[in-house]
Amino acid sequence: MAIQVGDTIPNTVLTYAPYNPEHADVCSVPQPMNTHDAFKGKRVVLFAVPGAFTPTCSETHMPEYATRAAEIKAKNVDIVACVASNDPFVMDAWGKAHGVKDSVLMLSDANGEFGSAIGLVNDGTKMRMGPIRLARFAMIINDLKVEYLGVEPARGVTVSGAASVIAKL
Amino acid sequence: MTIKAGDEFPQVQLKYIPFNAANPDACLSPQVLDTKKDFAGKKVVVVGVPGAFTPTCSAQHLPAYVAKADEIKAKGVDLIVFTSSNDFFVLSAWGNSAGVKDKIIMAGDANGDLGRATGLSMDFSKFGLGPQRLTRFAAVIDDGKVEHLFTEPDPSDVTVTSADNLLSVL
Numbered sequence: 001m002a003i004q005v006g007d008t009i010p011n012t013v014l015t016y017a018p019y020n021p022e023h024a025d026v027c028s029v030p031q032p033m034n035t036h037d038a039f040k041g042k043r044v045v046l047f048a049v050p051g052a053f054t055p056t057c058s059e060t061h062m063p064e065y066a067t068r069a070a071e072i073k074a075k076n077v078d079i080v081a082c083v084a085s086n087d088p089f090v091m092d093a094w095g096k097a098h099g100v101k102d103s104v105l106m107l108s109d110a111n112g113e114f115g116s117a118i119g120l121v122n123d124g125t126k127m128r129m130g131p132i133r134l135a136r137f138a139m140i141i142n143d144l145k146v147e148y149l150g151v152e153p154a155r156g157v158t159v160s161g162a163a164s165v166i167a168k169l
Numbered sequence: 170m171t172i173k174a175g176d177e178f179p180q181v182q183l184k185y186i187p188f189n190a191a192n193p194d195a196c197l198s199p200q201v202l203d204t205k206k207d208f209a210g211k212k213v214v215v216v217g218v219p220g221a222f223t224p225t226c227s228a229q230h231l232p233a234y235v236a237k238a239d240e241i242k243a244k245g246v247d248l249i250v251f252t253s254s255n256d257f258f259v260l261s262a263w264g265n266s267a268g269v270k271d272k273i274i275m276a277g278d279a280n281g282d283l284g285r286a287t288g289l290s291m292d293f294s295k296f297g298l299g300p301q302r303l304t305r306f307a308a309v310i311d312d313g314k315v316e317h318l319f320t321e322p323d324p325s326d327v328t329v330t331s332a333d334n335l336l337s338v339l
């Protein structure tokens with residue numbers, strides 16, 4: 001059963017390669033991030049994409065958040081994060097390709113734990129994308145509780161886009 | 170069961186985005202690479218890596234093959250394929266960032282079919298990559314038969330799977 005507004009997000013481990021301003025081109029070692037530890041007491045905008053470097057995600061979804069991250073944070077949001085089923089090295093490279101630096105936290109749910117726990121995954125096997133891929137959605141999470149959830153019903157970016165989220169902040 | 174020299178290379182479908190010579194920035198439609206049909210009657214070098222955009226793979230493994238691709242093909246190799254457990258979009262982006270163009274087919278094994286069929290996958294969870302990833306290997310396949318197979322004893326290093334070592338056996 002998929003997560004809903006009012007629910008508490010699951011406590012799972014995601015990974016990310018921390019941004020290092022002194023060595024912006026070099027990949028740092030991926031670190032684990034426990035969702036409850038990292039998000040407790042904070043307001044978080046988390047958007048999920050089916051795949052780094054894929055057309056819709058790269059042309060539409062990510063760039064909107066990258067350019068509007070500061071605007072989002074100005075509305076009482078502590079963290080803007082992107083999560084996908086790709087591994088942390090791929091997420092890091094994709095973030096760098098969009099020049100996000102430390103404005104968007106690029107999170108990896110490579111094991112599919114987070115996606116499975118919230119019930120928002122699809123089987124990408126037919127497309128040869130692997131059996132567990134996060135769906136496209138955006139969440140506003142306040143002290144671990146889901147305040148807003150926009151799950152994209154079809155192709156394209158509407159309720160999970162930066163504009164829709166900003167309207168709810 | 171793990172594949173070894175002398176075996177038939179298994180038949181799996183990988184996916185890749187072909188290089189668009191006319192307009193390199195525009196993506197062409199993804200194509201299926203069938204490791205039996207597309208390798209028939211050909212000499213193929215297949216290199217498996219744990220992860221696109223990872224340090225060793227990006228700094229050491231792929232660039233050497235890009236630089237020596239022509240030299241490898243001059244020794245009678247028809248196709249060079251790089252593959253990993255990433256999906257084909259990621260492989261394509263990685264290839265673009267390394268200037269691969271059409272020298273190497275960057276094919277994704279996101280479904281894990283090749284890893285399962287060859288037995289060449291490992292648990293890379295402690296590196297943050299996940300429980301089932303292709304390990305680092307390089308194979309020379311002649312008309313479907315594995316002529317040489319090198320598996321890196323320590324997958325975070327590049328020794329026997331390097332382009333230079335492949336050239337020495339071709």
